[in-house]
Amino acid sequence: MRLHLLALLGIAMTFAVAASAKDTPNEQSWSFAIHGGAGVLQRANMTPQQQADYRVALQVALDAGAKVLRDGGSAVDAVTAAIVILEDDPKFNAGRGAVFTWDGVNDLDASIMDGKGRRAGAVAGVRTVRHPILLAEAVMEEGRHVLLSGPGAEEFASERGLEIVPPEFFATDERRRQLEMVKADKLSALEVEFKFGTVGAVARDNTGRLAAGTSTGGMTGKRWGRIGDAPLIGAGTYADDTACAVSATGSGEYFIRVAVAHTICERVRSARRLTIAGETQDVPLTTEILQGIVDGVIAEVGELGGSGGVIVVSPSGEPVFSMNSQGMYRGRATAAGLSEVAIFSDE
Numbered sequence: 001m002r003l004h005l006l007a008l009l010g011i012a013m014t015f016a017v018a019a020s021a022k023d024t025p026n027e028q029s030w031s032f033a034i035h036g037g038a039g040v041l042q043r044a045n046m047t048p049q050q051q052a053d054y055r056v057a058l059q060v061a062l063d064a065g066a067k068v069l070r071d072g073g074s075a076v077d078a079v080t081a082a083i084v085i086l087e088d089d090p091k092f093n094a095g096r097g098a099v100f101t102w103d104g105v106n107d108l109d110a111s112i113m114d115g116k117g118r119r120a121g122a123v124a125g126v127r128t129v130r131h132p133i134l135l136a137e138a139v140m141e142e143g144r145h146v147l148l149s150g151p152g153a154e155e156f157a158s159e160r161g162l163e164i165v166p167p168e169f170f171a172t173d174e175r176r177r178q179l180e181m182v183k184a185d186k187l188s189a190l191e192v193e194f195k196f197g198t199v200g201a202v203a204r205d206n207t208g209r210l211a212a213g214t215s216t217g218g219m220t221g222k223r224w225g226r227i228g229d230a231p232l233i234g235a236g237t238y239a240d241d242t243a244c245a246v247s248a249t250g251s252g253e254y255f256i257r258v259a260v261a262h263t264i265c266e267r268v269r270s271a272r273r274l275t276i277a278g279e280t281q282d283v284p285l286t287t288e289i290l291q292g293i294v295d296g297v298i299a300e301v302g303e304l305g306g307s308g309g310v311i312v313v314s315p316s317g318e319p320v321f322s323m324n325s326q327g328m329y330r331g332r333a334t335a336a337g338l339s340e341v342a343i344f345s346d347e
Contacts, residue, residue: 028335030069031204033319034061034082036092037197038249038309041327041343051343054091054329058341061085062331065201066339075203075211075245076114076137083110083133083213086199090172092329093197095131098170098217100179106170106217109231110136111147115210115239122147122231127170128154130163133215136231138162146233175220182221198230200237200247202313206335210313212237212245212261219252228252234262241315243269244290249328250308254301263300264312267293287317294322 036058043051065082069075087095098106110132111122121140124147129135138160139148148156158164200214214237216230229236229252236252238261239245246261255261271293274283294312301308302324309323311330319332323345331341 027206028070029204029208030066030078030206031313031317031319031332031334032062032065032069032078032082032201033203033311033313033321033332034058034065034086034199034201034330035247035249035309035311035321036061036086036199036329038323038325038328039307041325041329043344046343054343055341057086057089057091058329058331061089061199061201062333062339062341065203066333069203069205070335072206074207075205075209076112076213078203078205079112079201079211079213080133080137082201083199083215084131087131087133087215090174092199093175093217094199094215095217096170097172097175099175099197099220099222100171101218102179102183102221102223104176104179105167106175107222107225108132108170108215108217109227110213110215111231111233111237112136112140112213113211113233113237113239113245114140115212115241115245118240119143120146120233120237122233122237123153124149124227124231125225126150126153126157127167128164129157130165130169133213135160135162136213136215147231170217175217178220198236198249200230200249200311202239202245202247202311202319204245204313204315208241208315210239210241210245210315212239212247214247214249216249229255229260232256234259236261238262238265240265240269243272244312244314246310246312248308248310250301250325251306254304254306255308257304258297258301258306260297260301260310264294264297264310267297268314285314285316287320290314290317291320291322294320298322298324 065078068078090097198216243265
């Protein structure tokens with residue numbers, strides 16, 4: 001009898017260990033990607049030093065997010081860790097270094113989404129909040145609303161204790177020169193900048209949780225309170241743990257019309273479910289399948305006349321990129337040891 005009880009106890013302990021192992025997150029299974037804008041990025045238009053400077057800046061942001069994930073942090077924390085660095089770097093059109101509106105001010109937009117429960121927060125048209133992505137996160141965490149704008153968003157930022165700076169903090173001489181070119185020569189913002197200035201990040205942490213975030217200063221010379229895709233959940237940013245996380249950069253009006261970020265995730269969700277003889281089954285999502293879905297949505301943007309790119313991470317596999325432009329500032333890293341940054345489309 002005693003041996004029988006010990007045997008049963010041993011079986012019970014085996015099941016308990018198995019259950020515990022199943023409930024324990026896979027160690028070091030994280031995946032991460034960033035972008036810093038897409039557009040006409042050609043080697044002939046950039047000096048070797050400029051290329052090197054951008055690659056270093058991208059690597060710094062990539063490493064910051066990767067460290068959060070490597071240390072067991074959340075996908076949301078990794079996204080914000082990278083984006084706050086990019087928002088402080090005047091080389092990118094987000095935060096300090098944001099482009100000017102037609103009226104000579106810097107209007108900042110940002111959004112963030114947590115794939116668990118599809119929580120989201122976004123802000124548009126803020127002018128005094130140092131890190132718009134942290135304000136978007138505060139909106140998400142407060143939970144009452146999803147999108148705040150203008151003075152109301154700034155009032156909320158003050159109440160939450162976020163860093164407030166004078167509007168001139170964001171201004172740079174280069175961005176002012178670009179606005180003057182637009183006004184003097186009546187050129188489009190795309191002709192002046194040769195790229196779409198937006199920064200973003202997507203992450204999968206060691207628990208399998210996904211997150212995405214995007215931050216931007218919009219388009220040079222934008223008027224009438226124009227808002228692009230970056231602060232719009234489903235257009236420039238989307239995350240769902242059952243599908244994927246997406247951050248976009250490009251000609252915002254077209255990305256809004258295609259609802260790029262949500263469309264990608266919805267197609268991923270559909271691809272992961274297969275109905276056979278009336279029964280729905282889960283299908284493994286390979287990197288090749290994910291890449292095909294993402295490329296297809298970006299192709300639709302191109303068919304409408306839009307240009308840009310996206311970064312995407314799924315519940316499994318490496319992050320993927322897609323663009324129909326000549327380049328996109330980007331980087332990706334994984335727990336498996338991948339760590340790379342790139343600028344041009346042929347890299």
